[in-house]
Amino acid sequence: MTVRMELSRILIRELNDYQLIELREADGDRSFPIVIGLPEAQAIERRLKGIEIKRPQTHELLANVIKTLGGELVSITINDLADETFFATLDVRIETGEVVRIDARPSDAIALGVAHDAPIYVEEHVLEGALADDDEL
Numbered sequence: 397m398t399v400r401m402e403l404s405r406i407l408i409r410e411l412n413d414y415q416l417i418e419l420r421e422a423d424g425d426r427s428f429p430i431v432i433g434l435p436e437a438q439a440i441e442r443r444l445k446g447i448e449i450k451r452p453q454t455h456e457l458l459a460n461v462i463k464t465l466g467g468e469l470v471s472i473t474i475n476d477l478a479d480e481t482f483f484a485t486l487d488v489r490i491e492t493g494e495v496v497r498i499d500a501r502p503s504d505a506i507a508l509g510v511a512h513d514a515p516i517y518v519e520e521h522v523l524e525g526a527l528a529d530d531d532e533l
Contacts, residue, residue, distance in 0.1 A: 398473060398517035399424075403506060406444070408437045417506065419474075419516065421523075428526035430474075430482055436503035443510040455507045458486075466491040472509040474502050474518045477525045487514075 404420035404427060415437035420427040432440075439455055452460065462469055467488045475497075476483040484505040485497035500508075509516060518526075 397520045399426075399520055399523055401474075401516045401518050403440070403444075403510065403516065406437055406441055408434070408441060410434065417503070419518065426523060426527060428523065430502055432503035436501075436507055439507040440503070440510055443507060455504060455511065458504075459508055459511065462486075462488055467496075469508065469512050469514045470495060471514050472500075472502075472505040472516045473497070474505075474516070474522055476519070477522045482522070482526075 400422040401419040402422050403417060405418045407416040407418075409415065413434070414431045415434055416429045417432055417437070417440065418427055418429050439453055442449065443455075459469070467490050469486060470489050471487040472484060473487055474482055474484045482502045484500050484502040486500050486505055486508065487495050487497055489495050506516065508514070
């Protein structure tokens, strides 16, 4: 079972090697952080603020490739958590109507999803694991 999530905040500290994004349950109160890199955090922040850049970054390139090949990003799914690392998929509908799942880092997937208003889902077992890991801190 998947749970609909929303990007609730992004914490950028340019002096650190890592940044945080927080996902919050859309119809509930559960939330958890994901550690991401500075370039991905800045890309997500630019997307949220609607700031355009002159040349496409990796996220824009991927969006262009999906569109050019006749696909449509329908959602992002964070589908696993292993050794404190999250795993995600880009859920892309292709011309046949089939939805294919493409392996992606959550930070890249979310940066792409934010730009295209794609919903974010998290598998229930991942959410439970993230909350258990958060309790241990």
